[in-house]
Amino acid sequence: MSSQGSSSGTYRTASPWLGEPANQVEADLAAALEEARARTPDEVTMRRLWSNVASPDIEQPTRSRWPWFVGGVVTSSALAVAVGIWVLPALPHARLHFRDVDLSVVENQAPANAPDIVVPAHPGKPGSQLAGDAPVPVGPAPAAPVAATPVGKATTVHTNAGQIRRLALRGGTAVRLSQASTMTVTPLSDGTDRPTVEKGDASFSVPHQAPGHNFSVVAGPYRIVVIGTKFRLHVEGVKVAVAVDDGVVEVWRKHRLVRLATGDSWSSPFERGGVPADGPANGPAEPQVASPAPVAPAAPVPAPAVTAPAAVAPAPVDPMQEAKAALAAGDPNRALDFYRAAISRGGPAAENAEYEIGRVQRDRLRQPAEAIATWKRYRSSHPNGLLRIETDVSIIEALVASDDSSALAEANDFLRQHGDSERRAEIARIVGDLYRERSDYGKAVSAYQTALAASRTREVTEYASFQRAACLIAMGQPSGNAALEQYLRAWPQGRFSREANHLLQGSTAHTTSP
Numbered sequence: 096m097s098s099q100g101s102s103s104g105t106y107r108t109a110s111p112w113l114g115e116p117a118n119q120v121e122a123d124l125a126a127a128l129e130e131a132r133a134r135t136p137d138e139v140t141m142r143r144l145w146s147n148v149a150s151p152d153i154e155q156p157t158r159s160r161w162p163w164f165v166g167g168v169v170t171s172s173a174l175a176v177a178v179g180i181w182v183l184p185a186l187p188h189a190r191l192h193f194r195d196v197d198l199s200v201v202e203n204q205a206p207a208n209a210p211d212i213v214v215p216a217h218p219g220k221p222g223s224q225l226a227g228d229a230p231v232p233v234g235p236a237p238a239a240p241v242a243a244t245p246v247g248k249a250t251t252v253h254t255n256a257g258q259i260r261r262l263a264l265r266g267g268t269a270v271r272l273s274q275a276s277t278m279t280v281t282p283l284s285d286g287t288d289r290p291t292v293e294k295g296d297a298s299f300s301v302p303h304q305a306p307g308h309n310f311s312v313v314a315g316p317y318r319i320v321v322i323g324t325k326f327r328l329h330v331e332g333v334k335v336a337v338a339v340d341d342g343v344v345e346v347w348r349k350h351r352l353v354r355l356a357t358g359d360s361w362s363s364p365f366e367r368g369g370v371p372a373d374g375p376a377n378g379p380a381e382p383q384v385a386s387p388a389p390v391a392p393a394a395p396v397p398a399p400a401v402t403a404p405a406a407v408a409p410a411p412v413d414p415m416q417e418a419k420a421a422l423a424a425g426d427p428n429r430a431l432d433f434y435r436a437a438i439s440r441g442g443p444a445a446e447n448a449e450y451e452i453g454r455v456q457r458d459r460l461r462q463p464a465e466a467i468a469t470w471k472r473y474r475s476s477h478p479n480g481l482l483r484i485e486t487d488v489s490i491i492e493a494l495v496a497s498d499d500s501s502a503l504a505e506a507n508d509f510l511r512q513h514g515d516s517e518r519r520a521e522i523a524r525i526v527g528d529l530y531r532e533r534s535d536y537g538k539a540v541s542a543y544q545t546a547l548a549a550s551r552t553r554e555v556t557e558y559a560s561f562q563r564a565a566c567l568i569a570m571g572q573p574s575g576n577a578a579l580e581q582y583l584r585a586w587p588q589g590r591f592s593r594e595a596n597h598l599l600q601g602s603t604a605h606t607t608s609p
Contacts, residue, residue: 245289249281254295257412264288268310271298273420274412289313296420296429298327301342317363318347326355329424336362336424362425415444418451427459443481449473450482453489463493488518495525503529510545520549524559527566536566557582561591568598576602 116122254260254276262270264280266287272278276295280288290297291313301310303323312319314328314335324342328335337344338360346352346361353361418433434455437448450473457466470486470493477483487509494502506526513519527542543563550556564578579599583592 244284245281246284247282249279251277251279253277259412264290266310267302269300273297273417292328292330294330294332296327296329296417296424298325298420300325315363316348317352320345320347327420327424329421329426329429331426331429334363336360336426338420338423338425360423360425414440415448418448422455422459427455430455430459446473446477446480446482449476450486450489453486457489457493463497467493467497484513484516484518487513488522491522491525495529517551520546520551520555520559523549524555524562527559527562531562531566534569536570539563540566540570557586557589557591560585561589561595564595565598568602 116125252260252262252272254272254274256274258274260272262272262280264270264287265282268288268290270278270290273296276297277293278295278297279291279293281291283289285308287310289311290299292315297312299312299321301321301324304310304321310321310323312321312328314330314337315333317335319326319328319337321342321344324344325340326342326344327338327340335346337346337355339355339357341357343357344355344359346355355361414433414437418430418437421427421430421433431452434448434452438445450470453466453469453473456462456469467490470490473480473486474483474490480486487505491502491505491509494505503526506522506529509516509522510519510526516522523542523546527539527546530536530539530542540563543559543566546555546559547563550559560578560582564575564582567575567578569575576599579595579602582589582595583599586592589595
């Protein structure tokens with residue numbers, strides 16, 4: 096051991112498992128190993144070492160992915176076939192759906208929250224859908240005008256109180272069905288739908304029809320025929336009302352009863368025993384273009400059972416707007432129902448509805464006593480209401496029209512309570528007339544003077560000027576002649592100029608006679 100070099104001895108002592116270096120290369124390698132053993136490993140070296148130990152670079156066998164790919168294709172194909180078998184049979188007889196409404200209709204039931212859906216056509220027939228606010232036709236138009244016959248099963252649409260539904264019929268007609276209304280939609284062989292309003296209110300927006308075609312709505316015993324228009328319907332039993340917003344509408348019953356233009360309205364005649372005055376309820380033949388050959392109806396295919404989703408809150412209804420629509424349709428009693436519904440909701444609209452009820456009773460139902468009672472209840476409930484002055488004026492006008500003796504007291508109360516009202520001159524003129532009719536000319540002159548002081552219109556000023564002068568003449572006052580002359584200078588061709596000249600001549604002759 097002592098005869099060897101220091102490097103060899105050190106190597107052999109540290110690495111006894113190695114043999115004696117056979118050459119200089121092995122000796123140098125042994126010396127390098129000994130030097131490395133003597134060094135303290137740093138942190139970076141140790142991390143690299145443990146990283147290699149923990150993640151050895153071992154070659155893994157390659158597995159084929161073809162079984163997974165083939166399995167996925169087979170599964171997807173099977174799923175697509177299953178969906179097609181379930182969906183396709185339902186298409187020929189799918190029901191109507193709604194946009195922006197609370198419920199849709201499936202077999203006369205009302206599941207909720209239906210989206211914008213194309214109303215599927217019957218086999219071989221074009222359909223339509225809603226897009227935005229207007230229906231957009233889908234598919235080609237019929238090749239030639241043919242007689243429309245029912246095909247398939249009709250769908251009934253019903254709304255409860257507080258619900259409004261909007262429908263898109265095949266052919267492009269948009270319908271708004273108001274609350275508490277019922278309508279049946281029957282699919283026709285020409286690719287359109289025929290609605291029948293059984294009760295309640297419905298508004299229709301009908302696109303312009305092709306030459307030789309028209310659109311009709313059945314309402315009670317009547318048929319409403321249009322070519323392209325917007326109109327509203329109200330149906331209550333055999334009573335029907337129509338109001339035209341745009342275009343031309345014809346009402347038929349065995350023959351054409353009336354032709355209505357924009358702004359016109361019509362109500363069915365008085366009926367006895369449930370039969371309208373214009374004839375029995377067999378209805379008119381629908382005006383259609385003759386068909387060269389009838390179209391065979393498609394055999395109905397039952398749709399799969401559909402589970403109704405959970406109901407959602409009904410669409411909001413504005414009773415005030417519905418009341419106006421009812422009045423436009425000639426149904427004041429229905430308008431009263433909507434006004435009462437607005438009252439039950441409270442708020443500013445309720446106050447307005449209380450006043451409007453009185454107007455309907457006075458102007459539409461010719462019930463002045465009921466109107467006065469309604470306005471007095473409003474005045475008691477809203478002593479400082481927004482419509483207090485209008486209510487007082489309406490009460491006074493209704494009392495005067497009814498020759499009620501309490502009109503004068505009401506009018507005088509108005510003058511005392513509303514000193515700065517714009518209606519003061521108008522009411523003062525009424526007070527003057529009431530006193531003049533009682534031959535109380537002194538108080539009449541005072542009232543007409545109040546009217547002149549508050550007047551802002553020529554009509555009131557001219558009227559009060561002449562009547563004041565006439566009362567002065569009736570009292571024998573010398574100032575009466577001056578008042579008449581002043582009136583004639585202001586209105587030489589006025590409404591009362593002839594009477595003023597006559598009174599002036601008579602008064603002058605009386606004063607100059609011996």
